[in-house]
Amino acid sequence: MKLPFSVKAQVEPISAILVAGIFIALAAVAYLWGAPLIEKQSSRLTFDSAVLFATKLDEAVIQAANTGSANEVAVPFGFLSVAGADDEDPNSLVFEFRLSQPVMQPGAFFYVGEAATAEAENGILGKSHPSLISVTADTADPSSMRIRIKYRELLSPDSADGSMIALRSEGKQTTTAKISLSFADTQNLPGQALNGGGLRLANVAVRMA
Secondary structure (H helix, E strand, O other), X not given: OXXXXXXXXXXXXXXXXXXXXXXXXXXXXXXXXXXXXXXHHHHHHXXXXXXXXXXXXXXXXXXXXXXXXXXXXXXXXXXXXXXXXXXXXXXXEEEEEEOOOOOOOOOOEEEEXXXXXXXXXXXXXXXXXXXXXXXXXXXXOOOEEEEEEEEOEEEOOOOOOEEEEEEEEOOOOEEOOEEEEEEXXXXXXXXXXXXXXXXXXXXXXXXXX
């Protein structure tokens, strides 16, 4: 049985790009001020394309969990990886890429879409988006960017249970080409939800080409 994860809180790709563009304009104008126009435009286009790719990839994961479909998504540039077991957020996809010019200040971080920092650990089933998409500029080299798609637990509004999309890596963990996604199965883990109830997992198989 697949789990009906809500996508109504998902941000339309163009909205995500607009949010990113506003952030760039407010927080990083100093980095772009002295750069040649062509480099400014190149960095902005690359950044916007990266955010769009992340939102499309997130949609493909959720579609696999909801419908049991199989999807392939091409990686446009940079490299994509499944977070390892020792990662701070192991249930994540991480997209890393470089820009010709920095567009964020060193170490700057923000969420794409409706998520707020206070909501980062979990959401409400049927109301909240099942993932969080965050963008971070490297502290030492702000031209180096990371977008993380983290799949979080959604708490039931009327019980102690929780539900979550769980990534199941099969094969290699990194790619520069494409990622294949398919619904694997569901699991019920008694007592493993954040509120002490059962945790229902929709396992999505992840294969890197």
